[in-house]
Structures are given as C-alpha cells and as structure tokens.
Amino acid sequence: MGGGGGRGRGGSRTQRRHFRQNRENVWKRPKSDPSSENTNENNGENRGWEPFATQNPAFDEYYKEQGIVSPEEWDAFIEVLRKPLPAAFRINSSSQFCSDIRRQLEDDFMISLQSEVSEGGEPQPIRPxxxxxxxxxxxxxxxxxxxxxxxxLERFHEFLKLENEIGNITRQEAVSMVPPLFLDVRPDHFVLDMCAAPGSKTFQLLEIIHRSMKPGSLPDGLVVANDLDVQRCNLLIHQTKRMCTANLIVTNHEAQHFPGCRAKSTASEIGAEMEPPISQLVFDRVLCDVPCSGDGTLRKAPDIWRKWHAGLGNGVHPLQIQIAMRGLSLLKVGGRMVYSTCSMNPVENEAVVAEILRRGGGSVELIDVSSELPQLVRRPGLKKWKIRDKGRWLASHKNVSKYRKSVIVPSMFPSGRSFTEQMDANGSMEVGEKHENGGNVEDALQSTDDPATVANEQEEEVSDFPLERCMRIVPHDQNGGAFFIAVFHKHSALPGEFKFLQRVEVL
Known part of the structure; x- marks a missing residue:
C-alpha cells in the first residue's frame, strides 16, 4: 500500500507512524508483544506464543452489509481470508537473464517441487x-x-533470494502487480508514482520503460517515485537500485501537495536556433496507489484483524481524494491515471472514484478496461453502499447528525449530495439539500412529486456514475489478496486548473 500522503503537520506524523508498521508475512507474535501474553485464568500461567486471531465481528457485519461478496460466497471468502498468503514473484522483463530464469522455473522447479505441494493446496507447487x-x-x-x-524447499528459497538480490526477480504480492499493467506505459513516457514505497510497483514501471531498449542504451522515459516518509524512501531506493537505471528520480513529499516541476523543452521541439523555454512538467501516466486501511492485506498482515474498525476507512477517505485530484492535475491531457488501494472498503474505493468524477466534470472519464487482461478474475465496482459511524448505518448524508457532519462528509455517499439543517417558518428543524454553490434548497421531501421515490432514496442511494467500470479483486477468486483498481482518462483540463499546468514560456 502506498504511503505518500498526510493531512497537514499532524496528519503527516500520523501517516508516518502508520506506514512505518511492518507488513511482513508473520503469523505469530513474539512473547515481548503484550497483546500475545494471554494469561490462563485457572492457573495464571503465561501461554507464550499465540497465533493471531483471524476474526472480527465488526468486520463481518460491515462487509456482509456492503455486499462485497454474495451471502452464498461468504464462508468461502472468509475461509481464504484467514489463510496465509501464498508467495508470488515477478521476473524482471528487462533483465538479460529473463529467458533463462523463466526456463529454469518451467523445466526445473515446476517438476522438482511437485512432491512438496502443500496439503489441501493447488495441484501445482508453482505456476505462472x-x-x-x-x-x-x-x-x-x-x-x-x-x-x-x-x-x-531450501534450494528454491535460495534461488528466490539470490535472484531477488541481483534484481532478476522481484518478490511481490500478485494483486500488487495489477495496477501498473493498466497504465499502458511506453518507453518514452514520463510516469509519476505518487505513493511509491516500498517500490515493487516502481520497479515494475522501470522494467516496462526499459524492456524494449538495446543493451547500453537508455529510454527517453522517466519514473518519478515519491513517498512521504524518509525511511520508506530509503527502502524505495534499496528496492529500485537493483535496476541500475538512470531513469528514476526519488522524491520525498506529501503526495497531495506534490510540487510542480519545471522542465526544458528540447531544441528539436522548438527549432534548433531558439533558446529552449522552461515549462511545467506534466506526466503521461500517474499511478495513484493511495494510503488506505489495508484490509485487503489481511492474509499477509493478520494483525489487522484485531485492529480493524469501520472508522479506518472513513478517516482516510478525504486524504485519498486529495491525492487523486493532485495526481489528475499533474497528468497531461490525453494521459491515463490508475487509482488503486489494497482495501475492500467502498468508502475508500467507489466513493473516492465518484468524487473524482464529480470534481472533474466532463474532463475525466472512468475507462472500461474489462477487455484488458481477460484472464484476470475481477468483479465490477459497486453502485450503492452505506456508511457505518458510531454504531449506526447511514444511507444518506441527510441522516448524519450535525455533530458528525465534519467527519462523515457528503462525498462518502453514493449520490455525493450534502444536506444542512435549517429552521422553517414555524421554528421546526428541517433538512434541506445543499448545492455545491453553497445555496440551500427546499427540503428534499418537497423536491419531487413522488414521495415514495424520495423515501426509497433515503433508504438506499445509488450512484449515477458508471462505477461498474472499476474492478475489485477478492481473495477467494484467485487465492491471493484483495485490491481495488480504477482507470481514468483525462480528456481536457480540470475545472479551474491553473494555466501554468499548460506549456508556457517563462518570460
């Protein structure tokens, strides 16, 4: 999960603390962890090592209500979610040894590991x-x-370790490999990875821009990899230095405040006799893998089970919108941006996508990529969902108490409509819809000739945007982790976008 965002000074520190947490695939806590030192009530003895609890009633209630999977699938979904995550890795396509490594996997390890198929697992020990x-x-x-x-398995493990250190392979969660594939990156593209650490996706992007190049030559493209935390930037550099590339820049900024960059045009673009002007740098592709609650990583980070609550997604929702909108403002007209999270929560996913489209007006399109990577099992995005706050289910912003309106914001709901409380002529409180221009209209119950329709809308809002074009990957479909991906195309400048985002000569 990316970690390049924060909310002001205090928010930055909070994000740094959160994303420094180790996300190793560790399924037991050390004895030094106070939460693992459960005492036997009968004899007072310390039990020592205890496995992580892999259940959370609040999690079950939340996702059953949201309809992430059908009721018939729930048991299979939870069963897989409680199992450790299988290892996955990717061969560096730009490595000169790419074919040799692939051949060794196909002709050697696929056969020699056959006797070690884990009990109850898949028929093949390893498979592409x-x-x-x-x-x-x-x-x-x-x-x-x-x-x-x-x-x-020692020989196979040593092979993975050695080739990973050299840079011929990258050990990476399978679903984490998906977002860069939908970016449609070419060797001449300038790519911004907004929340890049730990760097596996950045490495993947570098592979793509280098792949078609001859040995000893460099592509015209560039990857700018950003992260909020300095320590995570060090991890990012350690991960990507195996590529031995000059086409990478690592930056350390809050993603939602990523600064504008200046670039000189080449002489060929403007004529050899003219002095190259300096222009605003905009990107052909933007990867926006934002900070999130991370419940899609439960299989490799089972400590999330006991920490999970609905407020995690609600809390990070505004930051995700800010980062995504900043990414779109840095994207060229005609460019493509991928928004992704390792969360299953619609508040962090479909709600953010809907708000991006709402703010972008007609300048941004949510692309239907269902025909791309046809063998990838994915599910369409949701058109309706609810908000959970303080033990209550909320179907509309109208249902939010005035004391919670600063926390539970309109963009969290499918319609995106905001409501405000106001006094009527008789001194009674009524709820009116609040337009984006700040003006209040009459009570929503009076805004239609069909009260039954309004009553239904209050019970269940449905988004007007084509959110089914998003994709959600769930664990039991392909025995992996969970991920959410949305692909955007920028048709024109965003409403109110600054003129300096266009190519202008500096006087």
Whole structure:
C-alpha cells in the first residue's frame, strides 16, 4: 500500500507512524508483544506464543452489509481470508537473464517441487499467473514462512533470494502487480508514482520503460517515485537500485501537495536556433496507489484483524481524494491515471472514484478496461453502499447528525449530495439539500412529486456514475489478496486548473 500522503503537520506524523508498521508475512507474535501474553485464568500461567486471531465481528457485519461478496460466497471468502498468503514473484522483463530464469522455473522447479505441494493446496507447487503477460509472474503454493522453514524447499528459497538480490526477480504480492499493467506505459513516457514505497510497483514501471531498449542504451522515459516518509524512501531506493537505471528520480513529499516541476523543452521541439523555454512538467501516466486501511492485506498482515474498525476507512477517505485530484492535475491531457488501494472498503474505493468524477466534470472519464487482461478474475465496482459511524448505518448524508457532519462528509455517499439543517417558518428543524454553490434548497421531501421515490432514496442511494467500470479483486477468486483498481482518462483540463499546468514560456 502506498504511503505518500498526510493531512497537514499532524496528519503527516500520523501517516508516518502508520506506514512505518511492518507488513511482513508473520503469523505469530513474539512473547515481548503484550497483546500475545494471554494469561490462563485457572492457573495464571503465561501461554507464550499465540497465533493471531483471524476474526472480527465488526468486520463481518460491515462487509456482509456492503455486499462485497454474495451471502452464498461468504464462508468461502472468509475461509481464504484467514489463510496465509501464498508467495508470488515477478521476473524482471528487462533483465538479460529473463529467458533463462523463466526456463529454469518451467523445466526445473515446476517438476522438482511437485512432491512438496502443500496439503489441501493447488495441484501445482508453482505456476505462472495466467493473466500476467509472457509467463513473467509466478504464484507459489507456499507461504513465505513455509519457504523459510521447510528444508526440502531450501534450494528454491535460495534461488528466490539470490535472484531477488541481483534484481532478476522481484518478490511481490500478485494483486500488487495489477495496477501498473493498466497504465499502458511506453518507453518514452514520463510516469509519476505518487505513493511509491516500498517500490515493487516502481520497479515494475522501470522494467516496462526499459524492456524494449538495446543493451547500453537508455529510454527517453522517466519514473518519478515519491513517498512521504524518509525511511520508506530509503527502502524505495534499496528496492529500485537493483535496476541500475538512470531513469528514476526519488522524491520525498506529501503526495497531495506534490510540487510542480519545471522542465526544458528540447531544441528539436522548438527549432534548433531558439533558446529552449522552461515549462511545467506534466506526466503521461500517474499511478495513484493511495494510503488506505489495508484490509485487503489481511492474509499477509493478520494483525489487522484485531485492529480493524469501520472508522479506518472513513478517516482516510478525504486524504485519498486529495491525492487523486493532485495526481489528475499533474497528468497531461490525453494521459491515463490508475487509482488503486489494497482495501475492500467502498468508502475508500467507489466513493473516492465518484468524487473524482464529480470534481472533474466532463474532463475525466472512468475507462472500461474489462477487455484488458481477460484472464484476470475481477468483479465490477459497486453502485450503492452505506456508511457505518458510531454504531449506526447511514444511507444518506441527510441522516448524519450535525455533530458528525465534519467527519462523515457528503462525498462518502453514493449520490455525493450534502444536506444542512435549517429552521422553517414555524421554528421546526428541517433538512434541506445543499448545492455545491453553497445555496440551500427546499427540503428534499418537497423536491419531487413522488414521495415514495424520495423515501426509497433515503433508504438506499445509488450512484449515477458508471462505477461498474472499476474492478475489485477478492481473495477467494484467485487465492491471493484483495485490491481495488480504477482507470481514468483525462480528456481536457480540470475545472479551474491553473494555466501554468499548460506549456508556457517563462518570460
């Protein structure tokens, strides 16, 4: 999950603390962890090592109500979510040893590991991911812990470690490989990765721009990888330096406040005899993998089970919108942006996408990419959802108490409409819809000739945007993690976009 955002000074510190947390695939807590030191009520003895709890009633209630999966699928969904995440890795497509490594996997390890298929697992010990091009990404039937602990898997584990250190492969969660594939990156593109750490997606983007180049030559493209936290930037550099590329810039900024950059036009663009002007740098592609609650990573970070509550998604929603809108403002007209999270929560996903489209007006389109990567099992985005706040389900912003309106904002709801309380002529309180221009209209019950329709709208709002074009990947479809992805195309400048975002000569 990306970690390049914050909210002002205090928000930045909060985000830094949150995203410094280790997300290793660790399924047991050390004895030094106070939460693991459960005491036996009968004899007072310390139980020592305890596995993570893999259930949370609040989680179950929330996602059953949201309809992320059908009631018939719920048991299968939860069963897979409680199992450790299988290891996955990707071959560096720009490596000179790419074909040799792929051949070794196909002709050696696929056969030699057959006897080590984990109990109750898939028939193949390792297999290429069917949706990733050219057999360059692989799914292992073993968790990372099994690879470390099982002596018979030692040769395979040592192979993975060595090739990862050299930079020939990258160990990466399978669903995390998906967003860069929908960016449609070419070698001459300028790409911004807004929340880049730990860097596996950045490495993937670098692979793409380098792949078609001859040995010793450099592509015209560039990847700018940004992250909020300095320590995570160091991790990002450590991850990407294996690429040995000059086409990477690492920056350390809050993603929602990423600064404008200046670039000189080449002489060929303006004529050899003229002095190249300095212009605002805008990007051909933007990857916006925003900070999120991270409940799509439960299989590799089971400590999230006990920490999870609905307020996590509500709290990060405004920041996600800010980062996405900043990404769109830095995107060229005609460019493509991918918004993604490792969360299943519609408040962090569909609600953010709807608000992006709302603010973008007709300048931004949500692209239908259902025909791309046809073997990737994905589900369409939701058109309706509810908000959970302080133990209450809220179907509309109208239902939010005046004391919570600063926290539960209109953009969280499917319609995006805001409401305000006001006194009528008789001194009674009524609720009126608040337009974007700040003016209040009559009570929503009086805004239509059909009261039954309004009553239904109060019970369940439905978004007007084509949110089914988004994609949600859930764990039990492909034995992986969960992810959400939306792809945007920028047709024209955003409403109110500053003129300096266009190519202008500096006087």
């Amino acid at each position: 991911l069917p949706w990733y091009p050219e057999n360059l990404a692989w799914h292992s039937n073993f968790s990372r812990m099994q690879l470390r602990k099982n002596q018979t």
